Amino acid sequence: MTQAVATHEAPKSFIRRYIFSTDHKVIGLQYLFLAMAAVTIGIVLSIYMRLRLAWPTERWPLLAKLFPQAMAGGTISPEFYLSLVTMHGTIMVFFVLTTAPLGGFGNYFLPIQVGAHDMAFPVLNMLSFWVTLAGFLVLLAAFFVSGGAPISGWTAYAPLSAVGEIAGPGLGMGQNLWIVSIALFCIASLLGALNFITTTLNLRTKGMSMTRLPLTVWAWFTTAVLALLAFPVLLAGGILLLLDRVAGTSFFVPAGLIVSDKILPHKGGSPLLWQHLFWFFGHPEVYIAILPGMGITSHVLSTFARKPIFGYRAMVAAIFAIGLLGFLVWGHHMFVSGMSPYSAIAFSLLTLSIGVPSAIKTFNWLATLYKAQIRFTVPMLFALGFVSIFVTGGLSGIILGQTSLDIPMHDTYFVVAHFHLIMGVAAIFGIFAGTYYWFPKMFGRMMNDALGKLHFWLTFIGIYAIFIPMHILGIAGHPRRYAETAGFDFLAPLQPIHVFITIAALVTAAAQVLFFFNFFWSIWKGRRAEINPWRATTLEWTIPSPPPHDNFGPQAPVVHHGPYEYSVPGAAEDYILQTAPPTAMKS
Amino acid sequence: MGFALALIIWAITLATVVLFAGRFWWFPEAISEHGPSIDRQFMLTLTIIGIAFVLAQATLGFFIIRYRRRGEERASYWHESRRLEILWTTVTAVVFLSLAVLGQRVWAKLHLNAPPPGALQVEVTAQQFVWNIRYPGPDGKFGRTRTELINDVDNPVGLDFTDPAARDDIVTVNQMAIPVNRDIHVILRSKDVIHSFWVPPLRMKQDAVPGLAINIHFKAVKTGQFEIACAELCGLSHHRMRGFLSVLPEPEFEAWLRQRASQ
Amino acid sequence: MAKTIPSLADIETITIGSRPPGRPDDGGRGGGERPPSLPEGSYRLAMLFALASIGMLFLGFTSAYIVRQGLGEDWRPFSPPSILWVNTTLLLLSSATLHRARSLLRREAIRESLRWLSLTTLLGLLFLAGQYEVWRQLTAQGIYLSTNPHSSFFYLLTAAHGAHLLGGLLALGYLTWRGWRRRLLLMGTPDHLKRYGALVGTAALYWHFMDGLWVYLFILLFLWR
Structure with a gap:
């Protein structure tokens, strides 16, 4: 096993090489394909939701074929709508926004960017993927059990999620599967996180000091630390919730509940306890989703602005500040939950202070563009879109984040608009930027430029068309997770906005077909890529595309420069590879 | 490409500003005493973040056009400015934290103060898809309730009639009336799962959590008929959990209460 | 005295020894012609982070415990069954024997070290058996998982700790078995011994943490009010 590092030969059998592989690149691709499968399902579910919201009573015989059990009458029923809400949220947050940027790109590029042959613990890495996949399959199984998928939302607030089927459809076996799936996901994330942290700290190549790490690596590293500390708390909450459901304990279920005319035997539990445990995880999770996107954006912006990233140290400090503060603000999800109004004030102040490092990052991105020479490649378009x-x-x-303004805004569409933009769409733009940027390295071919640009335009405009009007719904008081507006007089006038959003969503979703087509077509038919098609500086651009099994061969690279040396005055070219000899920095 | 992108960004920015400034759909008119302060704080914040939004997007668009690639010219090797960094860090910190502090004023008034003495007490007990409203009756005291006595047909909150204080309690389903210009102290409970009491014109939202009695207080200053919505996912008919709030002049309220008591 | 094997601290300095003078933070630990870093150096680091993660799991449980205790008129703690004290002693002893095994290993007294390692494994096994016995006694008294919140937490926390300890036990058992099987190899080459020492050291880190965690849980469940 000691020799494993020295002679790093690719296994010969197909199974060991592509299925149960311990190669971080194969695992990274496995994660990416998993995320692509998950995001496809997630988008399809959101289309069903949007159709229900725009035309609540419409029959969709064709769409019913996909869910014959839940859509027996051909319509999307309110309970099925809530199942969709739950599954869309869970799939997107866990199996797309956590899986693709961290599990996918992180696995593939972190070892290469630090100059390592593989992750520190390749077997753990493989396990991490397979456990994630198991979690995903368990989650999907919830659609096919009696009662269907849970209707308690991705936040699974107790006691709705804790008292079983009698509180509503899908809260029986479906909810159990949801918990098991999340628990598996937690365990998988921990295995992955350990690898990321150890690899970053211990496997950096000669000359790759911490201050020469690309910002992507800093982002993945911080994300891994967040995952390492946040997921166990969700796991703890999940175990307690499962015990309340199946073993008759009372951690979250208070005494004397009457559900469907039955007095429940539980006593003394605290529903708020679940919220605290959930959001202690849930808020860092937001940053787990978005930090890698920030890293990729910085990386891509610098490359195509042909300028060093502005304020490298401030960027690293901001990533850390966001990560740290991310652990101290979970209470802002609970201002109107009945928790202490005094702690709400503390949470509110801490929450707004997170705005400061976030603003610093924005300013630094803008300053990076100042006096740049911007090349509008597809990854650059998505990175600029990310900033916007x-x-x-x-x-x-x-x-x-303000306590008093949260009173009218809490649990309305304003919140839905906010978190979709900042955590969902921004992260997805980061993923798109990363995909278009690294595709040549991963597959040795370029993605089609025209298709990519068309994809960007439709997505960028579509996303704004979907989510800007959602703010207005929230201001008008529209609560989220409502299957229709018909029940309330004050909601009925908002229906045209729902129709508009649905149309925008359909167009935007259709535009994603362009991406998938481009992706798979380019794998086989794309123009061959050179080693360094973007004329970029970091280590992944010094090795063949796609990289060989052991990345760098027997000779590990030696790093002499920072990660973003673009347009150095007096240098021969407008970029200096990190591995270029020290003399390349002449000025 | 740079021009197109900048134009799109500016167009989106403009459309967003028009949508927010035009107020084609907006808050319902505030009817509570604290409502206008929330609206003012909202407008203040919206104005500030609106300015930040326009500035950031406009700058982004401008840089995209101004610094698009021109021939083989090199970009400027400029990547640090201690002064600028300190400046924008300080400015954002001051602005954000001042907003955060200002945002606490209404909150403190609503939630850090006890309900004023003499406030009318109303108990709201949520259950899956129904709001049960209870008034203490002429004695001004809520009677004892017991879970075992709860019966959706004629005793939704489980009044224990062996307690004299319970006999004059008035219970209504989904119908809440309050007098105008008087402090109202609502005690929120839930029988089953978490619900959230949400009356948009009141600018009041508070979760009803099973096992807890949560106290809120407010004062309505305009009369009218309003809807009570549930704002916390509570099950399959969450979107139909509708109650009615009538804000009445004091005499009409008294009459309403008497009429309910006689039923 | 025989040449001592490098401790983990030494491994750290070896692997970062290639820093050029005058540039204190000029690089990672690998690079050049050498394979990037030694895997042994990563074990301890990864374990420390894994323990942080496990710590967060139990911190989550602890916060639930404190909140739930604060709520409870139904909180009825039982006093610790006496066998629990025996178990605690066994586990504390196992940490001591493991410490002894490690220091013997460092002095290359391999046979003696393996004996102490075997003893540690045995003590761990006895602890788990003892915990099972506690559960049996409690259920015989009619105290079940859902009887009251304190018993819920007791079963939950002992089960969670037991499961983690079982993991440590499997690791120790494996290392003991491997040690006895490759005893001669260990005596022969410093490389093998170093690697083995690093593995035992990492397992020991985990084991001591589990030991400390148990003491913490014991205090939380029975002594802390």
């Missing part, structure tokens, strides 16, 4: 969306989604947080 990050600003838009982040600023509404200044409203939600």
Whole structure:
């Protein structure tokens, strides 16, 4: 086993090489394909939701074929709508936004960018993927059990999630499967996180000091630390919830509940306890989703602005500040939950202070563009889109973070708009930027440029068309997770907005077909890529595309430069590879 | 490409500003005493973040056009400015934290103060898809309730009639009336799962948590008929959990209460 | 005295020894022609982070415990069954024997070290058996998982700790078995011994943490009010 590092030969059998592989690159691709499968399902579910919201009573015989059990009458029933809400949220947050940027790109590029042959613990890495996949399959199984998928939302607030089927459909076996799936996901994330941290700290190549790490590595590293500390708390909550459901304990279920005319035997539990445990995980999770996107954006912006990233140290400090503060603000999800109004004030102040490092990052990105020579490649378009969306989604947080403004805004569409932009769409833009940027390295071929640009335009405009009007719904008081507006007089006039959003969502979703087509077509038919098609500086651009099994061969690279040496005055070219000899920095 | 992107960003920014400034759909008119302060704080914040939004997007668009690639010219090797970094860090910190502090004023008034003495007490007990409203009756005291006595047909909150204080309690389903210009002290409970008491014109939202009695207080200053919505996912008919709030002049309220008591 | 094997602290300095003078933070631990870092150096680091993670799990449980205790008129703690004290002693002893095994290993007294390692494994096994006995006694008294919140937490926390300890026990058992099987190899080459020492050291880190965690849980469940 000691020799494993020295002679790093690719296993010969197909199974060991592509299925149960311990190669971080194969595992990274496995994660990416898993995320692609998950995001496809997640988008399909959101289409069903949007159709229900725009035309609540419409029959969809064709769509019913996919869910014959839940859509028996051909309509999307309110309970099925809530199942969709739950599954869409869970799939997107866990199996897309956590899986793709961290499990996918992180696995593939972190070892390469630090100059290592593989992750520190390849077997753990493989396990991490397979456990994630198991979690995903368990979650999907919830659609096919009696009662269907849970209707308690991705936050699974107790006691709704804790008292079983009698509180509503899907809260029986479906909810159990949901908990098991999340528990598996927690365990998988821990295995992955350990690898990321150890690899970053211990396997950096000669000359790769911490201050020469690309910002992507800093982001993955911080994300891994967050995952390592946040997921166990969700796991603890999940175990307690499962015990309340199946073993008759009373951690979250208070005494004397009457559900469907039955007095429940539980006593003394605290529903707020679940919320505290959930959001102690849940808020860092937001940053787990978005930090890698920030890292990729910085990386791509610098490359195509042909400028060093502005304020490298401030960027690293901001990543850390966001990560740290991320652990101290979970209470802002609970201002109106009945928790102490005094702690709400503390949480509110801490929450708005997160705006500061976030603003620093935005300013630094803008300053990176100042006096740049911008090349509008597809990854650059998505990175610029990320900045725009990050600003838009982040600023509404200044409203939600204030206790008194959260009173009218809490649990309305304003919140839905806010977190979709800042955590969902921004992260997805990061993923797209990363995909278009690294595709040549991963597959040795370029993605089609025209298709990529068309994909960007439709997605960028579509996303704004979907989510900006959602803010207005929230301001008008529309609570989230409502299957229709018909029940309330004050909601009925908002229906045209729902129709508009649905149409925008359909167009945006259709635009994603362009991406998938481009992706798979380019794998086989794309133009061959050179080693360094973007003329970028970091280590992944010094090795063949796609990289060989052991990345760097027997000779590990030696690093002499920082990660973003673009347009150095007096240098021969407008970029200096990290491995270029020290003399390349002449000025 | 740079022009197109900048134009799109600016167009989106403009559309967003028009949508927010035009107020084609907006808050319902505030009817509570604290409502206008929340609206003012909202507008203040919205104005500030609106300015930040426009500035950031406009700058982004401008840089995209101004610094698009021109021939083989090199970009400027400029990547640090201690002064700028300190400046924008300080400015954002001051602005954000001032907003955070300002945002606590209404909150403190609503939640850090006890309900004023003499406030009318109303108990709201949520259950899956129904709001049960209870008034203490002429004696001003809520009677004892017991879980075992709860019966959705004629005793939804489980009044224990062996307690004299319970006999004059008035219970209604989904119908809540309050007098205008008087402090109201609502005690929120839930029988089953978490619900949230949400009356948009009141600018009041508070979760009803099983096992807890949560106290809130407010004062309505305008009369009218309003809807009570549930704002916390509570099960399959969450979107139909509708109650009615009538804000009445004091005499009409008294009459309403008497009429309910006689039923 | 025989040449001592490098401790883990030494491994750290070996692997970062290639820093150029005058540039205190000029690089990672691998690079050049050498394979990037030694895997042994990563074990301890990864274990420390894994323990942080496990710590968070129990911190989550602890916060639930404190909140739930604060709520409870139904909180009825039982006093610790006396066998629990025996178990605690066994586990504390196992940490001591493991410490002894490690220091013997460092002095290359391999046979003696393996004896102490075997004893540690045995003590761990006895602890788990003892915990099972506690559960049996409690259920015989009619105290079940759902009887009251304190008993819920007791079963939950002992089960969670037991499961983690079982993991440590499997690791120790494996290392003991491997040690006896490759005893001669260990005596022969410093490389094998170093690697083995690093593995035992990492397992020991975990084991001591589990030991400390148990003491913490014991105090939380029975002594802390």
